[in-house]
Amino acid sequence: MIGSQRDGLRIALGADRLSNGLPHRLSPVPMPATPRLELQDLGLRFGALRALDGIDLAVQPGEIVALLGDSGCGKSTLLRVIAGLERPDRGSVRLDGAEIGGVPPEARGVGLMFQDYALFPHLTVAENVRFGLHAHPRATALALAAARLEQVGLGHRAESYPATLSGGESQRVALARALAPGPRILLLDEPFSNLDRRTRDRVRADTLGVLRETGTTTILVTHDPEEALGFADRIALMRAGRIAQIGTGADLYGRPASRFAARFFGDLFEVAAPCRAGTVATPFGPCPAPGFAEGTALVACWRPEVIRLVGPGEGLPGRVVSRRFLGTTALLSIVVEGFLEPLALPVAASDGREIGTVVHLAADPAGAFIFREERD
Incomplete structure (x- = not known):
């Protein structure tokens, strides 16, 4: 889990509001000159540990990028920096061209979805999804939450409580909640790791479909090469706080830059x-x-x-x-x-x-x- 539940919920639910309060679908457009997210020379130390070292990464609007690597390689730390939960020692973080290093987490327009989903047990499914929509008129918040639940196939569970949901259903509620405020970028921290294999494959495919439909720019943290290959447009393979190689799945599998990269994929x-x-x-x-x-x-x-x-x-x-x-x-x-x-x-x-x-x-x-x- 990235950060505390309270900090993460502030980020996931404090994202930009949609201009009309309703779900939207982005049509394919030419790549703009300005990336949605741009990281330049990010560095971060924890004492003697160099957690991040010279990270450069640009993510385009609507693109899905996987941060792939073994435990301790820096991928979750990088997600925390993007979310605003960690402050880098050097480098810059830009969102739509604007530096956000000094912007508080809840004001960044960043959505965050947890490994354990962090649903409020005392709220219904619909109330969980509406939690971050207090700035909207009640009717708009209700409509937006209902639309997001329909989008993930859980409109019929709106009045259910989290304790009655399966693992796959909980994951989809968490996704609906993260998407409801219309974040500029969505951060997913190992979101499928708690599911059994059969459920994981189905929920992963459903999640990818929703992200493509909404055109949501997404960064996925995973340690699973198969998941990265099947889910992401590009993969940033990390090692010891650095990006060892970045490219499409075909690039990394068929043209690895090092034996480390080649071994990681089989x-x-x-x-x-x-x-x-x-x-x-x-x-x-x-x-x-x-x-x-x-x-x-x-x-x-x-x-x-x-x-x-x-x-x-x-x-x-x-x-x-x-x-x-x-x-x-x-x-x-x-x-x-x-x-x-x-x-x-x-x-x-x-x-x-x-x-x-x-x-x-x-x-x-x-x-x-x-x-x-x-x-x-």
Whole structure:
């Protein structure tokens, strides 16, 4: 949870008011010159800990950006800075071109949705959604709250109390409440992590649909790469208080800037070797390594999907040492000479290869990621 419940509710419910008090839908428009949110050289220390270090980020109106990373990498701290719950040591935070570093949280036009939703148990669903709409005439607040509840599919639960809601319903009420004041930007802190997988997938899809419909500029904090890939327009992958790489999901998955980024999005099969004459030697053959000096310690990495099972006499021989049934697929663990760790390779569940089977593997050397060998 980001900050205290009281501070967060002030932010989530003190956002800009819609000019007519009614929900709106934004039509696609050309990208404006001014980003909705712009962070420049943000830095923040907690004693000796450098929580944020040189953060630069621009988020366009209507864009959904995921802050992705392991626990402690700085993503929640960055959300707190945007919300106004933490003050950075250096750098600027601009919203629609205006510096908001000195603006109190409740006046920033920022909505915040909690991991635990923070619904008031003594208020009905409709009253929870109306909580931050006191500046509106009562009739307008009632209409706006009802419209937001209909939008998230919970108009029929308006008079229910939070204790009677499922986890997915609570999440949708929290979303309706955060959107009701018409925030300029919405901050989501791990909003789906408390849901079981089946409910999470459904609620996540529903939430994305609402955000697209309303054109709400959104920043999502998550530690789940799959969630970031499926939810966000762009992903800012964070590490040790910095943005390690930012781009579309396709960019980060298919063109990772580092081994750290490549590993974050799935398993890798790795081979370390020095650069020799512009290549790195691997069991699958020499891999092109342009741009590296002779003798540079390199690592060649393949994703499992580029490894092929081939016929006897082709490719590299290996031996299946374990097999794990996963429903429609099975996961084979294969020991291959030249690799320090067994290769985990998914196959169809109907594939008949069992433990002890000798298999042969091949991969296009040009399909490898090549990175400089660095300490993790």
